[in-house]
Each structure stands twice: as structure tokens, then as C-alpha cells.
Amino acid sequence: NRQWRLARRPVGDIGEGDLEFAQSPAPQAGPGQVRVRTLILSMDPTNRIWMSDAKQYMPPVKVGDVMRGVTLGVVDQSNADGYAPGDLVSGMWGWQDYATVDVAKMPLAKLPADRTLPLPGYVALVGGVGMTAYFGLLDIGRPQPGETLVVSAAAGAVGSLVGQIGKIKGCRVIGIAGSAEKCRWITEELGFDGAINYRDEDVGAALDRLAPDGIDIDFENVGGPIMGEIFARLRLNARIALCGLISQYNAEGPVQGPANFEQVLMQRATIKGFIILDYAARFPEAMHDLIAWHAAGKIKYQTDIVQGLENAAATVKKLFEGGNTGKLMVQVADL
Numbered sequence: 001n002r003q004w005r006l007a008r009r010p011v012g013d014i015g016e017g018d019l020e021f022a023q024s025p026a027p028q029a030g031p032g033q034v035r036v037r038t039l040i041l042s043m044d045p046t047n048r049i050w051m052s053d054a055k056q057y058m059p060p061v062k063v064g065d066v067m068r069g070v071t072l073g074v075v076d077q078s079n080a081d082g083y084a085p086g087d088l089v090s091g092m093w094g095w096q097d098y099a100t101v102d103v104a105k106m107p108l109a110k111l112p113a114d115r116t117l118p119l120p121g122y123v124a125l126v127g128g129v130g131m132t133a134y135f136g137l138l139d140i141g142r143p144q145p146g147e148t149l150v151v152s153a154a155a156g157a158v159g160s161l162v163g164q165i166g167k168i169k170g171c172r173v174i175g176i177a178g179s180a181e182k183c184r185w186i187t188e189e190l191g192f193d194g195a196i197n198y199r200d201e202d203v204g205a206a207l208d209r210l211a212p213d214g215i216d217i218d219f220e221n222v223g224g225p226i227m228g229e230i231f232a233r234l235r236l237n238a239r240i241a242l243c244g245l246i247s248q249y250n251a252e253g254p255v256q257g258p259a260n261f262e263q264v265l266m267q268r269a270t271i272k273g274f275i276i277l278d279y280a281a282r283f284p285e286a287m288h289d290l291i292a293w294h295a296a297g298k299i300k301y302q303t304d305i306v307q308g309l310e311n312a313a314a315t316v317k318k319l320f321e322g323g324n325t326g327k328l329m330v331q332v333a334d335l
């Protein structure tokens, strides 16, 4: 059984040796347990949060433990009622080929028997990132037709879906992303109304040009100076769905507070942080709509798939370098 374990807590960017690749015999399912074989490992910015011992929304991964990660796989041994070999399931059993799971303690979500998407679609569209885009935008952003929505990390897994849901809801959508090709993709292929390449444009000047009347909704994935430029242009009663702050997950020391924060006050804006796990009871609602929109050609998802569990530690770094377009994942094994 190949496993990635947290060898030490990274300081700054994830470094060589922070994660170690180890081998151990494959575990056997005990009473009440199933054994799963990993097919896909999702690569998520929150992996970096879990590697740190900063105050967070779940316990940090302990040094020496298998790295936590969102996974999709197949049951290959079962001593638990309701699960049979061959069942496709998703869970969080981590960066390894095989795991045993006590399903009374950690239930595994079964993929529908009438699958309509290829397997990566269950990570990229109706997995955690789809849920995040859907509830963050609809519940917190509360988009109204004609409003202006700005989304950062717009060519990433969450951002690319947020912009398309915003279009479905009748918003004018501006995306901020880190390359000309990403900007081309979100405007020409996903239907965003405008895009800003923050690496070679002045974000404030570009927002003035593309959103001259200001911003009603900020779907915030990044934080830092980009968020500050958005705050400066909030409209009255704006909503800020605070989804992520990826620009500071690798920070080594204290992080500066947001620029132009006073505009949250002046414009009577609402800012709400959220963690998608809290919406679990409502996931079926989002899955239903996302699948229907996808079938109707109203929403597309993009996958960025790297082969081989051995490449996971190098792959997760791509999230912090802008090396991915759409949902980044590792294909660990074939079905």
C-alpha cells in the first residue's frame, strides 16, 4: 500500500521532504469495515491548511499520519451492511492506494447507480467544488438578474463554476485569473462577460473599465491585494461570499488585513465565510441542478488530471503556482 505521510509541517511553500512516500502492507477489512481502493485523489488548496497547525475548521493532520484528502474509489472488501464489493464511493480516506473505513464512524457516499458523468465529473462537477460554487454563490451571494459578480481564481475548479452559475442567474460576470489563456477560456468558452489577468493588468483599472457601476457580489477565493481592489468598488448592499484566501495559505508570518475594508461599512455590505461541509444535508439539491444544467449545455467543467499517486506531492503545488485550469486531481488507479 503506497501512502503519502506528513513528514513535517511546511514553512511557506510546500517543500521537498514535507511529505514522504512510504510503503506498507495493504490493510484488511475488519468487522464493520470496508476496504476501498483509491481511483481518484482530489487536490485541494485546503490540503495546505490541513498540513499546518494554524487554528482551522478541522483538526490538522498529525505529523506522521497519512495525508488527508478527498477521494473517490471502489469498495473491494466489505464487512459492513449496505456496502458491497464494486460499489463506487467517495470519502476522505487520504493519499493512499487502499484504506479500511469504519463506515459507522465515517460513512462513505455512494455514487448513483445510474451514473451520467464520467468518474472525474463526480469530483469536478458534483463533488465538493461544485457544492462550494453552488451554495456559496446562491446562498450567500444571492445573485439577482442584472447584478455584477466578480470571482477570483476564476479559471480554477470553484471559480469556473461560480461564473457559469452567475450567468445562469442573469448576472454580468467578471473573472480574475492568472494568465491570458485562462482569461480567454473563461470568456470565449465559459461565457464570462469579462476577464482580468492579474499578472499583467492593473486590477483596479480593469475593474473600473469592466464594472464601471461597481460590484454587487464578490465571490472571494484569493484575498490579498485583489480582494482590496474589489472592496474599493463594492456597491450598496453588496454581498461577499468568503470562500477562500489562497494567496495567504503559504504565508510564513502574520498577514496584512484587507485594504479598503471601510467600504464594507460604507456600502452596508454583508461578508460571510463558509465551509462547504456545513451544507452536506443540502447537497442533493445542488447535485440535481448541476447535473440538469450540465445536461442542458448551460455549464461545463474542466478536469486537469495527473497520473500516478507518486506524483501527488508535486501536483498539489500547482494550485499555488496557478499551474491548473479547472479541477486538479490525481488518477491513482483505473476502475
Ligand code: NDP
Residues within 6 Å of the ligand: 043, 044, 045, 046, 128, 129, 132, 153, 154, 155, 156, 157, 158, 159, 176, 177, 178, 179, 182, 221, 222, 242, 243, 244, 245, 246, 247, 248, 274, 275, 276, 277, 318, 319, 320, 321, 322, 323, 324, 325, 326, 327, 328
Ligand atoms: P483552484 O482550482 O481555483 O486552484 C487554485 C487557483 O488559485 C490556482 O490555479 C491559481 O490560479 C489561483 N491562485 C493561487 N495562488 C494565488 C495567488 N497568490 N493570487 C491569486 N490567485 C492565486 O482551486 P479550488 O477551486 O479548489 O479552490 C479555490 C478557492 O476556494 C481556494 O481559496 C479554496 O481554499 C477555496 N475553497 C473553499 C471551500 C470552502 O468550503 N470554503 C471549498 C473548496 C475550495 P491563477 O492562475 O488564476 O493564479
